Amino acid sequence: MCKKIVLLLVLATVLSPMGMAQEQAQNIDVIVMVDITWSLYESFQDIEQYLLGTLLNEVLHPGDTFHLIRFSDHTQVEITEVNLGSQTISSIRGKIAGLKNLRWQYGHYTDLLGAVGYLVKFTEERPASNKKVVILVTDGIHDPAPGTPVPENALALKEAFLKQAEQFKRPGWELHILRIPGKAPDSGAGTTQGSEETPFFEAFNKDFQNSVTDYTADKDRELLAQTAGLVQVIFPENVGEVGKEFDIPVKIANNSDIDVTLRLEKAISAGSDILISPGEIRVNRKSTADFAVPVRLPDSIAEGPGSLDVRLEASGAERILSLEGKIGLVYVPGKPYGLPLWFKSLPVFILIGLALIALLLLLFFFLRSRGISFSPLKLFRPGGAGKDYSFKTKQKYLYANGHHSYAIEMIVGMQNRQIGLRNVHRIPKNKSLIVGGGRSSFLIFLVPVPGNMAAIGYDGNKFTFTPRKREFFPELKGPISNCLGKKIIVKSKKGYVFDLTFEHYISPLDKINAIFHAVKSKTASGS
Template sequence: MRARAILAALVLVAWPTSAPAAADPEPTALYDALDLKERPADYIVLLDTSGTMSSQQTAVKQQLKGLLKAKGKQDSVTLVRFDRRPYHRSALETDADIDGLPTPVGEYTDIGRALEWVVRYLREHPSRLAAVMLVSDGIQEPAPGSPYGSANGPAWDRLRDQAAGLKPQPLLYTFPFGGADVRRHQDEIVERVFPANAQILDPRQSQATKDLSMVKDDSLRAEARRRVAADLKRGVAATWKQPDVRLDLARGTGSLTLDVRSQTEVLPLELRAVEVEVSDGKERVTGRSALPAPIRIEPGRTVPVPIELSWAEPSAIRVQPVALDLSRTVRVRATVQTPWEGDLGLLGLSYGKQQIGTDAARVTGSYRGAPSWWAAAAAVVLVAALIVLLLWWRRARRRRPPKMTGVLLSAYVKDAEDAWDEHTLGPVHLGGRRSVRTAELAPELDLPGGSVKGTVDVRAAADGITITYAPEGLPGRSDTATCPLGRRVMINGVEFIYRTTSED
């Protein structure tokens, strides 16, 4: 038998109880949702008991004791010894169980049969997913007649196909103690069954203990990634509860319901940036989501999202009949994200953003409004009032005198040193006015108490103007006369001349 010098650890990961303190930050929300910390892990150790393993017995026991320290309180470690085939199974609970292991005396090492036993065990116990470790110091050296005697063959192909069907797919760790040739040979054997999942770890005892403690964290993260992988490509299904809705246009508002169902199994989703699009028409209609964003949707659940529509409500004051007809299409667009994006980032994953758009829902409505009786009555009263006001205005206009035209002058005779002189005052322009009061046309009178100046009031008349002259400015001593255009009148000793502006 050739000397063998490799210690390999093959780990098929399940749902362990806890991650080590030195691990990266945990995606806590994901772990809690998947109950990853509540499920115990079963570590199965496949121990090569061929004779040459006796030289590695001390190192093997140290590694197994490190595994007992790294496991959680609810985890279990099962030891399966093999040489030409697996032949003994026992539980490892204390260091005493490890110290009591017998000295290896076997003649062959059939790693193929050991891996076959593991694959068959995991297929028969799918609910007890476990971490399996292969501990061997040698390369594949089966007994005569083993189906795994050659490097390639139908037995290896069949075993690889069976391993590919395991859920979850295993993570593999090897702790090589031999040289480069032994390590390469051991890697080839592992890759025949699990071609994509092998990791090589440091065989030194101090570092190996740390690596074993990381197995639990790697296992948990691998299971979390597997469980959410399908959800990364899933979104939501949005359907209208009633794709054809009749609206009451008299209210000015209406609603329809969009059912949004999450297609994920693990990840909660959120609707963000919800936009409601309403087709154009004569009457402007707007829409919005009645639920504030973000709208959370739990895995596999359906959330009804009310969509509110609004338009101009018909006026309550109607003098004429009102007819409204409305037909629109409504669509909703939104962005879908997950609130667990941070946890996914800790696993090297991302859900990102998905854009969704709904089919068109159709909303219709009609409204027929008769004139309001009180509005009609008010309109009748208003029209009647306008007619009365117009008649009054026309009558008042007919009764009012026309505006005056021309100019007015005055003339009087005054004794000036034994000679009588004629004096003329004015003119005062009357054009465009209906009444004028002026003192310009009144002569100044010398009275015992002093000189006074009278007033002249001029008003428009149907046949000219009416002149009222108060010599002393007192209404009680005034006289009035009517003067046609182009004529003269004498009032209280003063002659008033009414003529056009064109006269000299």
């Protein structure tokens, strides 16, 4: 039943690193208040397993305290003032095991206002030396028993809850609320509540919105992490085929309110450390990051399908959820690791430098293929940074030389020409540039057309247009020699007809200079 699962989850949240400090170990007082209006007895074995297992043995540390409070129409403290230490664990287990003999009787009414008031007072009475982590599990319904003093209306009830919310905003206090869907008891008493906001959540969402988590039945571990604001390590279920060395791709979910830097120190499997090299990752608050854990399979792993049990050891956070995982895999001896270890161990700045060099080389060949002369070395020459070595076709590169034609422009009928120098190129001698859509040098974007539908070449003397996909050029029977200034008809697959023309490109600067020369010549002749 829903209530059973929710109780299990909430008590399990105590095992998480709630609001942990990143570097400084700090004792905490964990105070769990659970709305137990309906049956809990059937789920006690699950709760007992969490309390006696993960919580006491793995998460809570000596010096921490644990308090469990239940409420319905009244409030009752079940466990309190438990100072965790090696000598008190056995007595704690006895107290928890004895609870199942109480056969808790849960009523049909819920005095939520009284319970929250009691929770504030109870937390205030704890010693101030420890951090306070308060977990409240409720459906937000306030439905007290007859005769209980209540505010006169919903607005007054909300104001009362607002005042209580203000009391939780204290240094060293963290409030986490797990919202569960309310449901009336089978007897018909009480109130039904679906996903609608109650006065309680209207009040507490104002200041504690990030601390309210909705119950989701199929995401137990994620719900734990979100509810308690903890850091969680999420292992993959299966990594497929791997060699002797491989990376385990884990996710680090930081649900806390602070940035966390985790330092991975060991990966234990079959009693041995299988971690190839330590690593470190910084995860911002309320975010998730991918992290590759490099490991070497232990000799006990046989060839073929199998699994790997691994336990990570990390520092940088006092409490982390799910440091242990079971990963399915298929061991294939001799399968390469992927990137070599020497490459993975390179400092980040070297990897960035290599990536930049590769990018510059790609740009160099890309621009040269389009008739644009650019040398990356010019960027590193003395005084080079002050010159115009941008990645665009410059004025001096519009003219012909021994290796390139002068610049030509492709003009497409009805297509916008205000696209800079995108369709202006010089063509290397005895080379061709592609015409069409996609990544073509001379781009047609007026209508969808394929790339490499045609080419225009330069032999050092003349330009030749060659259709490569004849179905788009219904009027052409072959290449067009001396194609500049000739209108070429194109027909798209959907029957749209347009024309394109190649012209000698004259830059605006050259046009202005021509006008000035004409004016100067006319003035001179007139004088």
